[in-house]
Amino acid sequence: MKVKISAKVIAAYSTRQDGNMSLCYGDTSKARPDRKKFLGDLGIDHSKLVGAQQTHSKNVAYITEADLGKGALTYDSAIPDTDAFITDKPGIPLAVLTADCLSVFLYDPVKNAIAVVHAGWRGTQKGIAVAAVEGMRNKFNSEPSDLIAYFGPCIRSCCFEVEADFKKYFPDKVIERNKRLFLDIPAVNNEQLTQSGVKQGNISDCGFCTVCQNDRFFSFRKEQDKAGRLISVIMLL
């Protein structure tokens, strides 16, 4: 699914119908050809893709031409211990892989810079989206108020049941329904971004829940170890 952020950016996330995009989780047997097809249709050379060995950290990596292709064809070559990428270089496709976790796309139309973020609850608790904004501010002099943000598919408060200790981590974003507790991960990220200076009006959300719409998206909660991963990719033109 293409994400409309700007004519100067290619941004998209895949669906289940595009295949499993992970090189290490779920059935990986067709991941390379499926990546080639999905990315190729977007005008992206799959062999240039930059991917991460994601660890639910708050680590942000600045990506340049020297990193092209890291994580494109093998998981071992992906950038280690990283959950967000930033760049101001055109032609570098940055990707995160998710199954329930939130992907966040960021674009600075003034400094012409981008980011993509993998934000599950652990990364969200650590403030990974805020770290990406800080990274763009430090590296590109981005003004948070200029940034355009977009949220991809993830598990949402309809389905993300959590234990009571989550109230400690996310005091006002755990919702009680029928004596069960649910976490609203996009709402936490939305609040974190607006508190960093991103304008509410510049944040869009696809709104899809990976569990409710498991026929269209992979969900770790629903499928456990069998779950594939969808890819969220962004590239400056």
Ligand SMILES: [Zn+2]
């Ligand atoms: Zn749901």
